[in-house]
Structures are given as structure tokens and as C-alpha cells.
Amino acid sequence: MSCETWLNPFESFEPSAPRVTPSVGNIPLEENLLPEMDYVVIVLGMGAVTYLPRWLPLFALSRRTLPRWFLDWLDLIPAAVLSALVLPELVTLGEEPRRLALFQPNLLVAIPTFLFALRTRSLGGTVVVGMGLYWLVS
Numbered sequence: 001m002s003c004e005t006w007l008n009p010f011e012s013f014e015p016s017a018p019r020v021t022p023s024v025g026n027i028p029l030e031e032n033l034l035p036e037m038d039y040v041v042i043v044l045g046m047g048a049v050t051y052l053p054r055w056l057p058l059f060a061l062s063r064r065t066l067p068r069w070f071l072d073w074l075d076l077i078p079a080a081v082l083s084a085l086v087l088p089e090l091v092t093l094g095e096e097p098r099r100l101a102l103f104q105p106n107l108l109v110a111i112p113t114f115l116f117a118l119r120t121r122s123l124g125g126t127v128v129v130g131m132g133l134y135w136l137v138s
Contacts, residue, residue: 086110109133 090107092098113130
């Protein structure tokens with residue numbers, strides 16, 4: 001077929017080759033895609049499993065008076081989570097197996113930065129001091 005025939009929209013065209021459907025592996029592409037309703041169900045399900053664990057305790061505990069010791073315990077959770085995330089990075093080296101290393105630069109910077117944060121209670125100042133000390137040590 002010549003280019004002129006292909007570009008002429010008024011000329012009838014009958015393909016001689018069979019139609020090729022795009023595929024991934026041996027599965028035709030149309031069968032790989034989820035129908036639109038499945039996407040809606042998946043998004044709603046993801047929203048439910050994200051929202052419900054946050055809403056249920058708030059709903060269940062909002063009308064109750066909680067004991068003081070329980071509220072004090074809840075106040076400690078952010079510090080415990082932050083410590084669990086930061087401390088291994090400060091006192092260990094290596095990927096697997098990790099080994100204890102107490103005098104590494106990260107820990108030497110973290111201690112004075114932590115003391116500055118306790119004394120001033122300034123988030124911006126703590127960030128500036130931590131970055132400056134890290135720059136000096138490295």
C-alpha cells in the first residue's frame with residue numbers, strides 16, 4: 001500500500017493482515033486492566049483501612065474520662081517511637097549484622113544538639129545547631 005492510499009480518508013481500506021491485540025505475556029491487554037468499578041472498590045477499601053483505625057479509638061474514647069496514669073502513658077508514646085527510630089542509627093554501624101559503635105560522628109553531634117533542645121525548647125534553633133555541628137564534624 002502506498003503512502004497516498006493510506007492518507008486518503010475517502011478510500012476504503014480492507015486490511016489483509018489479522019488485527020494484533022496488544023498483550024502482556026500471553027494475556028491480552030484488555031484482560032490485564034481492572035474494570036473501573038474494581039478501582040473504586042480498591043480505593044474505598046484503602047481509605048477504610050486507613051481511616052477506621054484512627055477514627056475508632058477517637059470515637060470510643062472521646063466520651064469517657066480516662067485515668068490520669070493512662071494519659072501520662074499516652075504522652076510518652078511519641079518520645080518512645082522517636083527513640084526507637086533514631087537510637088539504632090546513632091549507636092550502631094553496618095547493615096547486617098549491626099555492631100555497637102558508641103563514638104561515631106552522628107552520636108557526637110546528637111548529644112549536644114539534644115542538650116540544646118532541652119535547654120531552649122526551640123525547634124528552629126535545634127535544627128540550626130544540629131546542622132552546624134554535623135557540618136563541623138563531617
